[in-house]
Amino acid sequence: MKLYDGGRAPNPRRVRVFLAEKGLSLPLEPVDLGALAQKSEAFTAVNPLQRVPALVLDDGAVITESIAICRYFEALKPDPPLFGRGALETAIIEMWNRRLELHLLFPISHVFRNTHPAMARMEIPQVPAWAEANKPRIEEFLGIFDRELANRPFAAGDRYSVADITGMVAIDFMKPAKLTVPEACTSVRRWHAEMAARPSAGA
Numbered sequence: 001m002k003l004y005d006g007g008r009a010p011n012p013r014r015v016r017v018f019l020a021e022k023g024l025s026l027p028l029e030p031v032d033l034g035a036l037a038q039k040s041e042a043f044t045a046v047n048p049l050q051r052v053p054a055l056v057l058d059d060g061a062v063i064t065e066s067i068a069i070c071r072y073f074e075a076l077k078p079d080p081p082l083f084g085r086g087a088l089e090t091a092i093i094e095m096w097n098r099r100l101e102l103h104l105l106f107p108i109s110h111v112f113r114n115t116h117p118a119m120a121r122m123e124i125p126q127v128p129a130w131a132e133a134n135k136p137r138i139e140e141f142l143g144i145f146d147r148e149l150a151n152r153p154f155a156a157g158d159r160y161s162v163a164d165i166t167g168m169v170a171i172d173f174m175k176p177a178k179l180t181v182p183e184a185c186t187s188v189r190r191w192h193a194e195m196a197a198r199p200s201a202g203a
């Protein structure tokens with residue numbers, strides 16, 4: 001089994017942090033996104049969408065999509081449970097993970113991809129107006145998330161979960177996108193500092 005990885009890119013990082021929280025390690029195969037290695041013939045044969053991460057199993061089966069890969073390992077090694085246990089907790093974690101993807105990680109990624117000069121060869125065409133349109137959406141969501149975090153320690157409740165991984169990686173990705181968490185979002189800032197202090201955050 002090996003994991004095609006993308007260095008500092010946020011989605012492969014989500015999987016690495018997840019694996020670290022599970023206490024799992026596996027061989028990484030670096031894909032140099034800066035050199036457009038994801039567009040090579042060899043990698044396109046692995047993932048025709050030309051995106052990382054991608055997990056290749058020993059029998060040749062390929063799993064892409066960060067959360068699908070994480071779910072695979074959750075099923076193999078249920079402890080600690082990062083997608084929740086029981087109907088309600090699982091649904092709440094799913095809800096927050098989706099919210100953090102759709103309303104935070106993806107909009108931040110739109111800002112980065114549509115403004116950063118290095119992304120011009122990957123985001124074709126770059127649409128700076130789409131980056132601008134996403135900025136107030138990010139701020140609005142952070143305000144909502146901040147009010148939620150005022151009442152609980154983790155993104156989806158009392159327990160660390162995959163939603164914390166998505167949220168932490170998204171906030172860290174604000175830096176290269178030249179965005180900052182507003183000063184007023186004190187609960188988001190407190191929560192992020194705690195998540196970033198976990199040993200897994202360095203994975």
Ligand SMILES: N[C@@H](CCC(=O)N[C@@H](CS)C(=O)NCC(=O)O)C(=O)O
Pocket residue numbers: 006009010011012033038050051052053064065066067122123
């Ligand atoms: N929905 C996918 C997104 C994968 C993705 O967009 N990966 C980025 C790196 S974070 C990538 O490979 N970008 C290469 C490109 O845009 O050419 C997932 O969750 O894994």
